[in-house]
Amino acid sequence: MALNVAPVRDTKWLTLEVCRQFQRGTCSRSDEECKFAHPPKSCQVENGRVIACFDSLKGRCSRENCKYLHPPTHLKTQLEINGRNNLIQQKTAAAMLAQQMQFMFPGTPLHPVVSTSRLMMGLMIKALVRAMPR
Numbered sequence: 001m002a003l004n005v006a007p008v009r010d011t012k013w014l015t016l017e018v019c020r021q022f023q024r025g026t027c028s029r030s031d032e033e034c035k036f037a038h039p040p041k042s043c044q045v046e047n048g049r050v051i052a053c054f055d056s057l058k059g060r061c062s063r064e065n066c067k068y069l070h071p072p073t074h075l076k077t078q079l080e081i082n083g084r085n086n087l088i089q090q091k092t093a094a095a096m097l098a099q100q101m102q103f104m105f106p107g108t109p110l111h112p113v114v115s116t117s118r119l120m121m122g123l124m125i126k127a128l129v130r131a132m133p134r
């Protein structure tokens with residue numbers, strides 16, 4: 001049991017469901033055809049899901065025997081959609097939090113917080129756009 005995986009960033013949106021048939025060795029589809037992930041042995045499967053390699057989404061993973069899944073094109077697309085939805089959710093949550101803060105503590109100097117998170121969002125959106133296939 002390897003319990004040394006402690007992802008700092010939120011990787012929930014980066015997970016993919018593993019093909020059950022593949023796990024049993026009975027899936028007749030190839031990685032590109034199956035709508036579920038076919039992870040190699042080096043990938044850690046947890047609760048029937050694998051974490052996709054964030055770097056491979058950007059096309060720049062150079063790790064040998066990467067322990068994260070390098071998804072085929074159609075799953076990459078799915079992850080990009082997940083990632084975008086995740087960003088939107090975070091943005092909405094941040095906006096709601098800011099509103100709540102203002103409501104609960106009128107006069108709270110919100111601007112430093114808001115501008116920082118906006119900067120972060122901008123960077124993340126840029127990273128996502130760069131990851132998009134042309």
Ligand SMILES: [Zn+2]
Binds near residue numbers: 028
């Ligand atoms: Zn399969």
Ligand SMILES: [Zn+2]
Binds near residue numbers: 063068
């Ligand atoms: Zn990788």
